[in-house]
Amino acid sequence: MTIKLGVPSKGRLMEKTFEWFAARGITLQRTGSDREYAAAVGGIDGVSLMLLSAGEIPRELAAGRIHLGVTGTDLIEEKLALWDQLVAPVEELAFGHADLIIAVPAAWRDVDTLDDLDAAAAAFRAQHGFRLRIATKYHRLVREFLRGAGVADYALVDSQGATEGTVKNETAEAIADITSSGETLRANHLKILSDGLILKSQATLWRSRTADMDDEERLTLAALLQKLA
Ligand SMILES: Nc1ncnc2c1ncn2[C@@H]1O[C@H](COP(=O)(O)OP(=O)(O)OP(=O)(O)O)[C@@H](O)[C@H]1O
Ligand SMILES: O=P(O)(O)OC[C@H]1O[C@H](OP(=O)(O)OP(=O)(O)O)[C@H](O)[C@@H]1O
Incomplete structure (x- = not known):
């Protein structure tokens, strides 16, 4: 299976997120037509990209349906009671202030x-x-x-x-x-x-505290986080 990364599906937040990952050797891109929410990841194996509403990423992280996600601190703290038990910040991305x-x-x-x-x-x-x-x-x-x-x-x-x-x-x-x-x-x-x-x-990369991982996924996550640090 793969490590699931959720990023905003449109607008400035999506573009800046793609740029931030690209600067660290991970290419995120939309595939298919403009309106199709399909996407691909380059630069690392075993990671799949999910394009989501910024407002839904907190819930997906909390439910463990994605392992990593990019969204604003405001949306995490608004949407998740006891957010720090469900997610952990990995990196502040220095945009979306x-x-x-x-x-x-x-x-x-x-x-x-x-x-x-x-x-x-x-x-x-x-x-x-x-x-x-x-x-x-x-x-x-x-x-x-x-x-x-x-x-x-x-x-x-x-x-x-x-x-x-x-x-x-x-x-x-x-x-x-x-x-x-x-x-x-x-x-x-x-x-x-x-x-x-x-x-x-500000836009922040979050890690789910609830998502399950097998040994292979654990290794993929560690390799990805090392590239992003
Ligand atoms: N004008 C702005 N400048 C900087 N950041 C912004 C601005 N507007 C919104 N943001 C940030 O972008 C994130 C997404 O905001 P918002 O929920 O308004 O998204 P949206 O574009 O309506 O997306 P969706 O409806 O798909 O959830 C939030 O974390 C918010 O703080
Ligand atoms: O201080 P400013 O630079 O003017 O930005 C603030 C505006 O940006 C966001 O709106 P958005 O464009 O996301 O539209 P919305 O009203 O539909 O949320 C936010 O809700 C404010 O309305």
């Missing part, structure tokens, strides 16, 4: 910190009769962070994309999302709370 943050409308002059947000949330509820809404796809990380900060009077609204648009669309008052250049936040008239950094993320 993004900060998970809490942002509010730039026009909220009196709200710059989590304490301010807490006060604004109480006032919002008194005025509107429902809780201040925070749009995000990072439910676990946001809840944990706000619990630690003592902010309780809010409701999470699920947003799987275009999250910065929810404030303008009036489906949320604040957001928690990743930012890289900050352009999307600026374009949508949002500002980051001064103490609103939840997590710093």
Whole structure:
């Protein structure tokens, strides 16, 4: 059998991952048509490549269906409770840098910190009769962070994309999302709370702690990790 390596199936994350492996003598390439999720590995025997959604790689690693996988720290920590018992970081890949943050409308002059947000949330509820809404796809990380900060009077609204648009669309008052250049936040008239950094993320190579291996696969994994170190 083979060592299974899961990498993101599209976009910048896929391209940069291919470049990172190529620089270490392992060629990953898509085969077949543009739309076919078939792929091949060169430079080492006994490794098979699986093109997957970045968001699904944490679950595949945790279930032991892949031995190695590339995805962001944010997705690992969001999708896997007790993630460090299920996966272990092998290498930080130095791309895909993004900060998970809490942002509010730039026009909220009196709200710059989590304490301010807490006060604004109480006032919002008194005025509107429902809780201040925070749009995000990072439910676990946001809840944990706000619990630690003592902010309780809010409701999470699920947003799987275009999250910065929810404030303008009036489906949320604040957001928690990743930012890289900050352009999307600026374009949508949002500002980051001064103490609103939840997590710093980057693309990382992870090893499954649960995947089974026979002796041959163990040797292949060791040889692969040696090349990648
Ligand atoms: N603008 C960005 N700059 C840097 N990294 C980013 C940016 N957007 C997303 N990322 C990172 O890329 C990874 C994948 O993000 P995301 O879940 O948005 O992927 P996607 O492209 O929607 O893929 P999929 O829907 O297939 O899971 C995450 O770890 C995230 O932190
Ligand atoms: O700070 P910036 O450089 O502007 O990047 C941040 C944006 O990038 C990601 O969105 P993506 O393009 O993945 O689309 P999405 O909204 O569908 O997640 C993220 O969700 C932000 O919206």
